[in-house]
Amino acid sequence: MSDPTASNATYVRKGFGLKAEVQDTLAADYTGALVDRLRAGDYALTAGATTVRLAREFGFCYGVERAVDYAYQTRRKFPDRRIFLAGEIIHNPHVNAKLREMGIAFLAASGKGFDYAPVAPEDVVILPAFGVTIQDFQVLRELGCVVVDTTCGSVLNVWKRVEAYARDGFTSLIHGKHYHEETRATASQVEKYPGGQYLVVRDMAEAELVTDYIEAAAGREAPRPSIGREAFLARFAKAASDGFDPDRHLARIGVANQTTMLARESLAIGQAVGDAMARAHGEAYRAEHFRTFDTICSATQDRQDAVVELLREPLDLMVVVGGYNSSNTISLAALCAEQVPTYHLADPDEIDVAGNRARYRKPGLHHEEAEVAPWLPRTGALRVGITAGASTPNNKIGEAVARIFAIRGEALPG
Numbered sequence: 486m487s488d489p490t491a492s493n494a495t496y497v498r499k500g501f502g503l504k505a506e507v508q509d510t511l512a513a514d515y516t517g518a519l520v521d522r523l524r525a526g527d528y529a530l531t532a533g534a535t536t537v538r539l540a541r542e543f544g545f546c547y548g549v550e551r552a553v554d555y556a557y558q559t560r561r562k563f564p565d566r567r568i569f570l571a572g573e574i575i576h577n578p579h580v581n582a583k584l585r586e587m588g589i590a591f592l593a594a595s596g597k598g599f600d601y602a603p604v605a606p607e608d609v610v611i612l613p614a615f616g617v618t619i620q621d622f623q624v625l626r627e628l629g630c631v632v633v634d635t636t637c638g639s640v641l642n643v644w645k646r647v648e649a650y651a652r653d654g655f656t657s658l659i660h661g662k663h664y665h666e667e668t669r670a671t672a673s674q675v676e677k678y679p680g681g682q683y684l685v686v687r688d689m690a691e692a693e694l695v696t697d698y699i700e701a702a703a704g705r706e707a708p709r710p711s712i713g714r715e716a717f718l719a720r721f722a723k724a725a726s727d728g729f730d731p732d733r734h735l736a737r738i739g740v741a742n743q744t745t746m747l748a749r750e751s752l753a754i755g756q757a758v759g760d761a762m763a764r765a766h767g768e769a770y771r772a773e774h775f776r777t778f779d780t781i782c783s784a785t786q787d788r789q790d791a792v793v794e795l796l797r798e799p800l801d802l803m804v805v806v807g808g809y810n811s812s813n814t815i816s817l818a819a820l821c822a823e824q825v826p827t828y829h830l831a832d833p834d835e836i837d838v839a840g841n842r843a844r845y846r847k848p849g850l851h852h853e854e855a856e857v858a859p860w861l862p863r864t865g866a867l868r869v870g871i872t873a874g875a876s877t878p879n880n881k882i883g884e885a886v887a888r889i890f891a892i893r894g895e896a897l898p899g
């Protein structure tokens with residue numbers, strides 16, 4: 486397959502040079518004065534008996550800023566053309582609603598990619614920060630429409646890693662969510678090489694199914710019995726490449742990860758898989774047949790490090806703002822929930838000031854949504870920590886902070 490990113494007149498990866506023209510609109514739509522005040526106050530704001538502390542790294546990452554900027558530039562560049570987005574540009578309901586208001590239509594997922602049936606050659610398609618699969622690139626090339634590719638550079642780095650694994654005959658073991666756009670795009674990279682294989686594991690529990698299988702296949706007594714071939718294939722039916730065979734394709738493994746997973750868990754998974762191969766076949770085999778590369782992006786890492794730092798402060802609760810389908814927000818909420826009561830809110834609108842009520846998603850595997858009322862105590866000292874995923878704009882963080890103070894009946898100092 487030829488390089489899908491080869492330069493041609495209809496493929497744009499660096500915007501349209503219209504940053505200055507869209508800057509004011511972006512600022513009006515997404516900046517937040519209250520967040521600026523928090524930053525100026527050493528990431529804390531106190532009114533009466535209420536203190537809110539903000540993590541030192543939070544919110545929009547470089548990849549998201551760029552993707553949203555390019556989407557606005559695209560609208561400016563093509564005021565009269567139909568513009569489509571391959572899925573959501575990022576996982577934030579507010580940002581996606583703004584793009585819809587600008588007349589940008591969202592394409593639905595279909596098979597290994599998106600449904601491009603509504604797109605005509607004279608239209609424009611924006612690719613999100615997560616990237617799209619090689620099948621999507623193929624369809625778009627054939628369509629001949631203008632493609633504005635906002636795939637984040639950190640995602641491209643993972644693609645390179647996975648492509649190299651496939652080239653060298655290694656199965657890519659990806660720590661991620663098999664249904665997440667980024668992981669679907671990353672996994673598709675193995676198809677650039679005939680016979681390329683991938684397997685996506687969601688967490689350490691799924692990685693252990695792999696390590697148990699490797700050890701059992703080598704005749705070793707694994708820490709847990711293997712679930713066996715048929716159960717393994719059934720378990721990973723949606724998370725493995727076509728033709729994946731655990732008896733053949735776990736012989737050479739290269740580990741990579743979705744950029745927004747819990748970094749600590751990704752590292753532990755890489756280590757566990759390498760150790761299992763060494764136990765099964767010896768250290769020399771591990772050296773030859775196992776590779777691992779940490780592909781968590783620096784923005785994700787910085788936000789996770791900052792929240793760990795924030796959790797060293799005495800806090801009564803944590804609020805994490807970000808889309809319920811935002812992987813990095815989910816990782817942040819999981820870290821917080823280990824230490825304090827944590828409320829993952831999709832949006833500040835989930836906080837009902839008059840009713841002292843919050844609708845939130847419980848951190849954890851089952852993603853259960855819940856409602857709590859009364860939410861905050863009306864009296865007594867209260868210390869609230871707050872952070873936000875990489876797709877959450879500052880104005881939404883600020884609105885959440887304002888609602889917390891409002892429930893407490895505290896007027897913010899002028």
Ligand code: SF4
Binds near residue numbers: 745
């Ligand atoms: S979270 Fe990381 S990989 Fe994803 S867009 Fe942001 S910087 Fe890029």
